Amino acid sequence: MTDLRYACRMFARNPGFTAVAVLTLVLGIGANSAIFSVVNAVLLRPLPYADPDALVMLWEHNFPRDRPTNVVSPANYLAWKDSSRSFTDMVAIGTSDDNLTGAGDPVKLSAHTLNGDLFGLLGVGAALGRTFTDDEYAPGGEPVVVVSHDLWHTRFGGDPDLVGRAVVLDGRPWTVVGVMPDGFGLLDERIDLWKAMPFDASARTPEGRWLRVVARLAPGVSLTQTRAEMTAIAQRLVERFPDFNTGWGVNVVPLHEQMVGAVKPALLVLLGAVGCVLLIACANVAHLLLARSATRRHELAVRAALGASRARLVRQLLVESLLLAGLGGLIAVGLAAWGTDAIIALAGERAPIPRTAEVELDTTVVAFTLVVTLLTGLLFGLAPAWTVSRAPLEGVMRQASRGAGEARSSRRLRNSLIVAEVALALMLLVAAGLMLKSFRGLLEQEPGFRPQQVLTLKVSLPTSRYPEGHQRVAFFEQLLARLEGLPGVRAAGANPWLPLDGMGAATSFTVDGRPEPPAGQRPVTDVRFVTGRYFSAMGIPLLRGRLFDGLDGEDGRRVLIVSEAMVRQLFPDEDPLGKRLHISWNGEGPDEIVGVVGDVKHSGLDVEPRPMIYWPHRRDPFPFFTVAVRSDAAAAADLSAATIAEVHAMDPDLPVFGVRPMDDIVGASVAQPRLTMALLLVFAALAAVLAAIGIYGLLTYWVSQRTREIGIRIAIGADPQRVMRLVLGQSLALIGLGLGLGIAGAIALSRVLDSLLFEVSATDPATLVTVSGLMLAVGLVACYAPARRATRIDPAVALRAE
8 A cells, every 4th residue: 555655646746658658558558458348248148048059040052053051942941850869959940021011101120930939049039028839830820929119119009908919911810919128130130020930831842942941959969969960961962852952962151150150350460459559558568667677777776776676666666667567458348338339339230240230348348348448457567667666776776876868678678669560560561551552442442333323112012912023013113203203313223132232132043955964063053033134224234136125035035144254154255145044933845035234243242243044024023122223413312202102092901111222232331341451450540650659769769878979979960861860770770670560570470361351361461561662651750859959968068967
């Protein structure tokens, strides 16, 4: 306590020193706590289910296309459920969009359709009412739903009498039997309601893949055993249904890994980055303490002369450093709260980080901050304390009497800290530079369409009111005609799955007149259904042939349009027009190629375009579409309200959702790398500034300690340029050593960044040279003011004590 009181008095007498040291620590500790609060919620905290480590996702693995997490066919799911012994339960999950009408404006709801007791499998019961019974999972069960807590509050005002009442979904009444707890969900998706999804005997015939499967491992069963069993089952399914299952296997993924695996590398890189920032902050504060300790060597020598042991002196200095760290940690908690909110806001809905609803400054984060604070205090305090306390008593007294400079050991330590700061800052700048170059390359990718001045909106027709295909075709054709009649609209078209929007469909095919490929080796193509002037609305160029006309798809006119990638794959040296393909979708029969359009990147700007076929809407009358409306610049700002009004003019009970510009969809597709890049740039800039402050502080102190020597040099004839070279030479040698170590460290850690980069090597020479030059420039700027001050030393003033 005596040491603590003394430290408080000393810091109060030196407010400038205290403020600089505490602010430096606040930045380092606060940044670490903010990132850790996200890492803790996303990566470390167990999932909010019973025994979450036993939960896994099951996917079909498409080996020819290298897709390890492909959706599952109902037939294979049922076979897995019948044959496997590694699981206590297994549930298939589908998705649907439902239009809720009555009691307010129509609204689109997202639903999970369940074949099995998902709630029991996860160990989560209803907050109000109940979940589904076994009878309701069987064919012919009653139409009942369980609603989310959020929907219950926002749409129904939290009415407890909702349970037992009917709601109208897609024109049909469904009875609400339960309300789930607040925050319940799976795979971090926003789901409004859950419905039972019975399978009848026809589901055991292999056809189509569209399910996701979650299962619970049996007690004592390992992932290795489970994967071995599922591989054996998959092989038996290949033998049973060779045409459907050849080239397919099973992939078993822990549920937690499934949810957070995509963001884990970026979060760990960011955690390492803020760790480097904290180390640089510690080095800077160690500089300050060393400089301050040098002025206190006489005081410490007197203490030693009066009987203080080395341990006693070290304790005094450590108490001071821990007090500084404690002040920094206390303020850093507030900065961490602000920083966490800023990260989540920066991510937003465009770059959703899974489990962000669970991010908070809980006891784990506070405990982490406390541990970091203590370690920080020890890290920047122990070395200076040990260095100063071990100085010989007699030597210190003689140096103090002569006003001599600091000890050689302290000088070596200060130089080492500067080298480490420069190396760490350079490593962060290299990482940020690589991410910036990667992101710029991503944005420069040609998506295959023109997203500017295109508005998109989604419309889903309830099959209960539009049961016939011709009704759906007529609705969307009439809607697109009305939209093209709006002022400023140039073209309107529709497609169920727009590029970069996260959804799609694919199927296999054969070429008419060519030999049938072996089982499992049929080529695969993506499939899209379009209507209206879709290609004009999206700015997809026609390369040869023609686009669809108003009769294609009717009266047996089976035609399609293919992408350039498909032509390169199938007809590299032939004219594709007039060729016929047999598509494994909704019936057999050849379709004639009538046009070729440009490639479009559907899965991501970093994914090469795959072969694609386009069918006219009449070929398969889908009930849901995403409409794309291209307008001139003047009409773009006011188009949303007008398009919604046109939909409601045709059917006032249809909700219009997903209204956003196509530019936003493109931006959302690169939101994750943008977030990682932005945070790395912030941390790298902070590291560079802290390193510059450290260099400035070191050189300022060096000049102050060698004022007498510099004064003598000037007195005997040294010109300002020679003094400038002397001072800069001292610092540039340290900066150069730091740059060399930083480049070596960046190359050594290149594998960490490889998975985050696009078309950029983690050891990109241009980035290494550019960033090294930038860091050198930062160092020179930091050196200039102290070096300039050294050239202006007055010899008479410097030697007055002599």
